[in-house]
Amino acid sequence: xxxxxxxxxxxxxxxxxxxxxxxxxxxxxxxxxxxxxxxxxxxxxxxxxxxxxxxxxxxxxxxxxxxxxxxxxxxxxxxxxxxxxxxxxxxxxxxxxxxxxxxxxxxxxxxxxxxxxxxxxxxxxxxxxxxxxxxxxxxxxxxxxxxxxxxxxxxxxxxxxxxxxxxxxxxxxxxxxxxxxxxxxxxxxxxxxxxxxxxxxxxxxxxxxxxxxxxxxxxxxxxxxxxxxxxxxxxxxxxxxxxxxxxxxxxxxxxxxxxxxxxxxxxxxxxxxxxxxxxxxxxxxxxxxxxxxxxxxxxxxxxxxxxxxxxxxxxxxxxxxxxxxxxxxxxxxxxxxxxxxxxxxxxxxxxxxxxxxxxxxxxxxxxxxxxxxxxxxxxxxxxxxxxxxxxxxxxxxxxxxxxxxxxxxxxxxxxxxxx
Numbered sequence: 002x003x004x005x006x007x008x009x010x011x012x013x014x015x016x017x018x019x020x021x022x023x024x025x026x027x028x029x030x031x032x033x034x035x036x037x038x039x040x041x042x043x044x045x046x047x048x049x050x051x052x053x054x055x056x057x058x059x060x061x062x063x064x065x066x067x068x069x070x071x072x073x074x075x076x077x078x079x080x081x082x083x084x085x086x087x088x089x090x091x092x093x094x095x096x097x098x099x100x101x102x103x104x105x106x107x108x109x110x111x112x113x114x115x116x117x118x119x120x121x122x123x124x125x126x127x128x129x130x131x132x133x134x135x136x137x138x139x140x141x142x143x144x145x146x147x148x149x150x151x152x153x154x155x156x157x158x159x160x161x162x163x164x165x166x167x168x169x170x171x172x173x174x175x176x177x178x179x180x181x182x183x184x185x186x187x188x189x190x191x192x193x194x195x196x197x198x199x200x201x202x203x204x205x206x207x208x209x210x211x212x213x214x215x216x217x218x219x220x221x222x223x224x225x226x227x228x229x230x231x232x233x234x235x236x237x238x239x240x241x242x243x244x245x246x247x248x249x250x251x252x253x254x255x256x257x258x259x260x261x262x263x264x265x266x267x268x269x270x271x272x273x274x275x276x277x278x279x280x281x282x283x284x285x286x287x288x289x290x291x292x293x294x295x296x297x298x299x300x301x302x303x304x305x306x307x308x309x310x311x312x313x314x315x316x317x318x319x320x321x322x323x324x325x326x327x328x329x330x331x332x333x334x335x336x337x338x339x340x341x342x343x344x345x346x347x348x349x350x351x352x353x354x355x356x357x358x359x360x361x362x363x364x365x366x367x368x369x370x371x372x373x374x375x376x377x378x379x380x381x382x383x384x385x386x387x388x389x390x391x392x393x394x395x396x397x398x399x400x401x402x403x404x405x406x407x408x409x410x411x412x413x414x415x416x417x418x419x420x
Contacts, residue, residue: 060112061147063128065105072104125151125161133168141176142207144169173215176206180220192228193260195220200262228265231258235267239274245282245311248275282311286318294329299390301326334395337385341399344381348374378403383412 075098083093099107112119128151132144148165155161180202184195199220202208208216235255242248252271259265286308294301305326308319351374355367382404385396391413400409 058150059146060109061128061132061150062143063131063147064124065109068108069101069105072098072101076101121151121154122156122159122161125155125159126164129161129164129168133164139172140207141169141172141212142209144172145209145212169212172206173212176202176208176216177219180217184220184223190223190227191258192224192231192263192265193258195224195227196260196263199224224263228259228263232265232267236270239267239271242274243278245275245278248278279312282308283316283318286312286322290322292325294325297388298326298329298333298393301329302390330389330393333385333389334393337381337389337396337399340381341378341403344374344378345403348378375408379408379412386412 079097080093083090098104128147132139132147144165148162148169151159151161151165180198183198184190187194187198199217203213203217206216235251235258238251238254239248242251248271252268252275255265255267255271259267286304290301290304305319305323308316308322312319314320314323348371351367351371355364355371358364358367382396382400385393385399389396391397400412404412
């Protein structure tokens, strides 16, 4: 469009005046740029257009082998006429028929230049007979390529094409039966194992693309059946998985069972469940807990460990929650230490008075007060266990220091029964 526009503009008479030459140069420059842009755009468009893949026809390898053997026999027969040492005579070697590789190259050059000097019908029948008689190390793609090569060069329904197609059908049926036997006797079949078996057969037998549907029809049905059974089992496990580690473990099992080459909607279902669990935990982390923390510490500590396990230690919200938990731990430990220090000081004061007392009535009164202080200490430690946790190192240490063995056992056994 831009080229046509500048072509039309070029028909306008050139400008006149002092600057007419400069304006004309600018005009020509813009026109040349527009033409170059249009050419580049056309080349890019042609490159982006999908190209039809052309399947080239190559003469069968059997023909090459026959030509090479014939050339070798002719050369050897000529040289043997002059004795065993004829191979070392340069003059005789120059007079002899060409080297087998050279003969093959010359033959195919002539064939490519003038293919009509060959009797295609006789050649196709001979090649088809050789291929039909061969059993070992014969690839399905080789038979397919030979049949494709002679299609169009011999009449439809020619004997050679019939022989090649029968041979190809025989190989297809044998491969089908071999795949069925292998998949039926496979122990603990999984989609990944079946897919690997199909791909191995495809590579070793060299199944051509136009025969893949026939060869692997039953195998693909078996793959779909096993995939559906595995997906149903994994969906049952997915309904029981409640945490992110469980979902990750289930995802690993799915990858092991299906492998990277087998598609399954279970992957997306697990990813969706994991995403929802992640979003739920982040929302719970923000809305469930009051800030600053209040109440007993153990629920907060258990939640912090759960958040670290499922959301990860480097999650910003988890790090904020863990920092608040640590602050709350230090605050509760400090409050416990203040209470126990006061009671410990009071106990030391009463113990000093008890050592100096002489009257029985005063001693009895002091013993009663000491007993009351011991009960207060025990109550404070019990409250510390409830508020901070029985596994807290600070609480455990102070309980061992201030409680008797009997009281210590009684307090922790009671807390264990409550837990």
